[in-house]
Amino acid sequence: MDIKYLVRKSISIRMKVVEIIYKSRMGHIGGSLSETDILVALFYAVMKPDDKFILSKGHSVEAYYVILADKGLIPWEELEKYCHFGSRLIGHPSVDIPGIDVATGSLGHGLSIACGMALALKLDKKDNKVYVLMGDGELQEGSVWEAAMFASTHKLDNLVAIVDRNRLQIGGDTESIVKLEPLADRWASFGWEVKEMNGHDIEEIVNTLNSFTFNSKPHIAIARTIKGKGVSFIENNYRWHHGELDEEKYQKAVEELKRHLEAIG
Numbered sequence: 468m469d470i471k472y473l474v475r476k477s478i479s480i481r482m483k484v485v486e487i488i489y490k491s492r493m494g495h496i497g498g499s500l501s502e503t504d505i506l507v508a509l510f511y512a513v514m515k516p517d518d519k520f521i522l523s524k525g526h527s528v529e530a531y532y533v534i535l536a537d538k539g540l541i542p543w544e545e546l547e548k549y550c551h552f553g554s555r556l557i558g559h560p561s562v563d564i565p566g567i568d569v570a571t572g573s574l575g576h577g578l579s580i581a582c583g584m585a586l587a588l589k590l591d592k593k594d595n596k597v598y599v600l601m602g603d604g605e606l607q608e609g610s611v612w613e614a615a616m617f618a619s620t621h622k623l624d625n626l627v628a629i630v631d632r633n634r635l636q637i638g639g640d641t642e643s644i645v646k647l648e649p650l651a652d653r654w655a656s657f658g659w660e661v662k663e664m665n666g667h668d669i670e671e672i673v674n675t676l677n678s679f680t681f682n683s684k685p686h687i688a689i690a691r692t693i694k695g696k697g698v699s700f701i702e703n704n705y706r707w708h709h710g711e712l713d714e715e716k717y718q719k720a721v722e723e724l725k726r727h728l729e730a731i732g
């Protein structure tokens with residue numbers, strides 16, 4: 468695993484995310500920057516070609532689109548049309564896009580769909596895994612906990628969920644809206660193997676996801692993250708859940724990300 472390459476990749480993806488949101492004048496910038504390191508770990512180091520992925524926090528689609536372009540599934544020039552009228556690159560994942568299996572964005576559904584996929588793979592005696600990335604705000608949906616019970620009942624040990632635990636959702640702090648803690652204990656009590664990790668340390672993410680036992684329990688990694696990671700004036704501010712960058716803010720964001728890139732060397 469070439470960590471330096473992955474860290475550089477992650478910053479480059481953030482730069483493109485900022486650019487397409489600037490050009491479209493809209494986007495879920497906080498969540499996309501929050502999840503970027505997790506997606507890079509998954510798509511460039513953890514997942515095998517036949518593994519499945521669901522972006523349950525579908526609104527944070529920009530980083531996902533940039534990775535699909537980097538993987539050759541979407542033309543680079545098409546990214547320029549993100550969220551423009553007539554573009555298939557709309558603000559949530561759609562099955563019209565190569566590489567996307569599930570349309571998401573109605574929050575709280577991704578884990579249920581992942582359970583169905585994981586069970587089907589087991590019935591077909593296939594050993595592919597199913598990865599699903601959830602936001603922390605969506606854990607307030609009851610459907611998530613129905614799926615959690617289903618997964619442990621059916622011993623879906625080919626299922627790996629990851630929570631982007633930035634502690635913020637569209638309206639503010641998760642704990643003051645509907646409290647999630649003690650989150651790890653809650654998942655463990657539902658019969659899951661639970662691990663926690665720094666969601667911005669790509670090496671730690673890869674090692675954590677590869678260290679699951681894959682034996683009779685579903686798995687969840689709670690990733691401690693910062694919403695808007697990488698751009699200081701966006702970081703840790705729920706008002707940047709969705710936002711628009713004017714020219715000045717865009718240039719400021721690009722300069723910051725360039726400095727991060729230069730610091731790596």
Ligand SMILES: [Mg+2]
Nearest residue numbers: 603604635636
């Ligand atoms: Mg959140």
